[in-house]
Amino acid sequence: MSAGRHIPAWAIPTALGVLVVGLVTISLARGPVEMDPDSPEGAVQQYLLAVDDRRWEDALEVFHPQWRGSCTADDLVGYHVDDFTAQLGQGDSGMFGSRGVDTFEQVGGEIEEQPLPGGTEFIDVTITHTDAFGSTWDEWVQFELVDDDDFWWIVGDPWPYFVWNCR
Amino acid sequence: MSFGLLSLLLPLVIVIGIIIVIVGAVRRGAQRSGDTGEGADLVAYLVMAIAVGGGSFALAELFATAFPGDQLVFDPTSNLATSLSALLVSTPFAIYFWRRQASRRASYPRSVGWTLYLTLIELVFGVAVMVTGVLVLTGLFTDSSAASWTRLVVYLAVLIVHELAARNSPPRSDGAELPTVVGSGIGLVTLSIGLAGLLGDGVLSWAFEALGGATDPGYSPWAAMSVLGGLYWGYRWWTPWHTESGLPRRIYVVLTTSFALLTAFTGMAAILALSITYVLGDTSPAGEHFRSVPVWLGSAIVGLFVWLIHRKDLDTRDDTLRAYEYFVASIASFSTVGWAVALIVLALQEGQIVGGDADDVLTAAAVLVISASVWLWFATRHNLGDPDEERAAWPRRVHLLGMGVILGLVGAGSLITTLFILISRLLGERGSTDLVTPIALTVVAGTAAWYMLSNYLKERASMASPEVISPFEVTIVSSHPGGISAKFPKQATVRVLHRGDGAGVITDDLADQIVAAVGHQSSFVWVDDDGFRIAPAQS
Numbered sequence: 001m002s003a004g005r006h007i008p009a010w011a012i013p014t015a016l017g018v019l020v021v022g023l024v025t026i027s028l029a030r031g032p033v034e035m036d037p038d039s040p041e042g043a044v045q046q047y048l049l050a051v052d053d054r055r056w057e058d059a060l061e062v063f064h065p066q067w068r069g070s071c072t073a074d075d076l077v078g079y080h081v082d083d084f085t086a087q088l089g090q091g092d093s094g095m096f097g098s099r100g101v102d103t104f105e106q107v108g109g110e111i112e113e114q115p116l117p118g119g120t121e122f123i124d125v126t127i128t129h130t131d132a133f134g135s136t137w138d139e140w141v142q143f144e145l146v147d148d149d150d151f152w153w154i155v156g157d158p159w160p161y162f163v164w165n166c167r
Numbered sequence: 168m169s170f171g172l173l174s175l176l177l178p179l180v181i182v183i184g185i186i187i188v189i190v191g192a193v194r195r196g197a198q199r200s201g202d203t204g205e206g207a208d209l210v211a212y213l214v215m216a217i218a219v220g221g222g223s224f225a226l227a228e229l230f231a232t233a234f235p236g237d238q239l240v241f242d243p244t245s246n247l248a249t250s251l252s253a254l255l256v257s258t259p260f261a262i263y264f265w266r267r268q269a270s271r272r273a274s275y276p277r278s279v280g281w282t283l284y285l286t287l288i289e290l291v292f293g294v295a296v297m298v299t300g301v302l303v304l305t306g307l308f309t310d311s312s313a314a315s316w317t318r319l320v321v322y323l324a325v326l327i328v329h330e331l332a333a334r335n336s337p338p339r340s341d342g343a344e345l346p347t348v349v350g351s352g353i354g355l356v357t358l359s360i361g362l363a364g365l366l367g368d369g370v371l372s373w374a375f376e377a378l379g380g381a382t383d384p385g386y387s388p389w390a391a392m393s394v395l396g397g398l399y400w401g402y403r404w405w406t407p408w409h410t411e412s413g414l415p416r417r418i419y420v421v422l423t424t425s426f427a428l429l430t431a432f433t434g435m436a437a438i439l440a441l442s443i444t445y446v447l448g449d450t451s452p453a454g455e456h457f458r459s460v461p462v463w464l465g466s467a468i469v470g471l472f473v474w475l476i477h478r479k480d481l482d483t484r485d486d487t488l489r490a491y492e493y494f495v496a497s498i499a500s501f502s503t504v505g506w507a508v509a510l511i512v513l514a515l516q517e518g519q520i521v522g523g524d525a526d527d528v529l530t531a532a533a534v535l536v537i538s539a540s541v542w543l544w545f546a547t548r549h550n551l552g553d554p555d556e557e558r559a560a561w562p563r564r565v566h567l568l569g570m571g572v573i574l575g576l577v578g579a580g581s582l583i584t585t586l587f588i589l590i591s592r593l594l595g596e597r598g599s600t601d602l603v604t605p606i607a608l609t610v611v612a613g614t615a616a617w618y619m620l621s622n623y624l625k626e627r628a629s630m631a632s633p634e635v636i637s638p639f640e641v642t643i644v645s646s647h648p649g650g651i652s653a654k655f656p657k658q659a660t661v662r663v664l665h666r667g668d669g670a671g672v673i674t675d676d677l678a679d680q681i682v683a684a685v686g687h688q689s690s691f692v693w694v695d696d697d698g699f700r701i702a703p704a705q706s
Binding site: 020052085087 | 245258
């Protein structure tokens with residue numbers, strides 16, 4: 001006789017229930033990680049949190065003025081994404097899926113090259129979109145940042161790709 | 168009562184109602200169907216697979232929400248709502264059917280539903296473990312995030328739970344090895360891609376770069392795929408089998424051996440074509456021209472490695488070996504037709520503004536020669552066996568008839584296209600529609616189809632079809648019947664009425680004549696000194 005038959009009938013559902021309650025509690029108790037605002041990852045987080053909260057001006061604050069050109073908060077409004085979360089690194093789609101359209105060149109134009117004032121850093125982020133029915137899909141995007149005046153600025157045409165339309 | 172509470176209770180009531188209805192229907196169905204256990208469990212196992220699969224993915228999503236890694240923007244509500252809804256619906260079904268089917272397996276151990284259920288779980292969660300495992304392992308050694316470890320834990324747990332259940336209650340239906348075969352396939356494909364990448368994109372690219380070639384070596388995610396695929400394949404394929412080699416394992420061996428060999432041939436053909444075009448054609452510098460060689464060489468080496476391992480399982484000349492040979496021959500014949508058409512088009516088509524240079528012609532010619540050689544080699548392997556047995560073997564008949572019909576349809580389709588273009592031109596339609604390609608396809612595919620079908624018909628005609636004989640009765644009147652009874656087929660009922668006068672002795676020659684004259688019809692046979700006479704009788 002197998003050992004499995006000695007397990008009481010209520011044990012597995014109970015264990016599963018306890019596990020689910022525990023996971024839900026952990027999920028609700030935790031928040032996003034807090035990155036150092038002076039780091040490249042921190043700059044990206046500031047930008048994404050501002051986009052998520054619809055604080056358009058704050059989002060543009062971490063965008064390098066030299067690259068921002070004539071873009072204003074109104075230009076970003078039209079590209080707002082309703083429901084998303086963002087995770088550092090390549091998620092499930094990163095390795096086997098394709099990267100999202102993250103450069104202006106790929107949508108048919110060319111942004112004028114700007115002289116880079118300092119070091120450059122690329123940050124991979126996985127954006128997870130959720131639709132009205134709860135299903136999700138991932139998009140792997142990359143942010144380019146430059147170090148200027150002891151601050152990491154986002155440059156290029158970052159997700160959700162609005163710069164090409166206003167520069 | 169607030170609307171919020173109502174909106175929570177209403178879906179719950181609906182879900183509980185659906186569960187009660189389905190459970191009741193399954194119970195009533197089992198009682199009505201006589202409950203043989205053979206096939207009656209299929210629906211129950213299908214519901215169980217959906218419930219276990221849905222619940223497991225929901226649990227994995229819940230784990231990923233609780234341990235999300237470096238989350239820059241975090242909003243767990245949507246994920247929690249989705250996961251909890253799916254768990255709420257699927258878990259009761261999963262638990263109920265798990266217990267129900269466990270007790271039914273004790274009564275009906277040969278039910279095919281358990282085998283199919285385990286196969287489905289192996290397929291879905293085996294692939295899930297490979298994908299998430301590669302992500303996690305790669306994330307440990309690169310800058311990318313290793314956030315999927317929680318999903319890997321859940322998927323691996325699902326596989327382990329089912330492995331333990333399968334050991335506790337092994338599938339005993341026909342084709343019971345199917346789940347293990349599917350697992351072997353998942354591991355082998357992952358391992359092969361990983362090794363090919365590790366060689367082509369990694370080691371060989373590095374060597375090529377060291378020799379002055381223009382490449383960019385890389386090892387991710389190939390190393391992770393090689394390790395995980397190797398472990399999974401090793402566990403599934405190299406652990407002792409508890410069943411005799413059945414149909415699933417034979418199909419697996421045929422497919423893996425065939426595709427491995429074709430992969431090796433493709434890699435070698437590409438390298439040969441590159442070499443010929445470099446020597447005879449007008450090409451770029453060697454470092455640039457041969458930059459794809461590491462990739463082709465890597466895939467060729469891995470193809471040969473897999474082929475060497477599985478070819479050993481085809482050591483006797485039976486239908487499994489023939490299926491392998493004719494499968495390769497079929498693919499090679501397609502390739503031969505395609506490249507022959509390409510070569511004709513390159514040689515004859517006018518006004519081509521892109522392509523059609525010497526490199527393309529040389530490449531097409533080289534691949535055509537290789538394809539045709541492979542086709543002829545494998546299509547003539549029947550010479551090694553007994554001619555009658557080879558002609559009657561189903562792989563050869565399926566190959567000749569199937570390829571003949573398919574290529575015939577291709578030829579017919581291209582003939583229709585040719586006629587359409589010709590008639591359009593006769594009616595005054597002006598256009599630059601290409602005629603070379605449809606004509607070439609008609610001629611080449613039609614010739615190949617004719618070759619296949621004529622061989623098939625010739626071999627079918629040459630095979631002695633066993634005559635169908637209905638039972639019949641023969642009554643023989645003779646003084647000395649000899650051994651005539653033994654000369655009739657087994658369908659004959661022979662009665663002998665002995666004459667007392669000594670006339671009508673049946674010799675061996677006479678017996679043969681009588682049997683031939685009776686011709687499997689119920690008859691009376693009168694034998695005397697003048698020979699024999701036959702009168703038909705009603706059986």
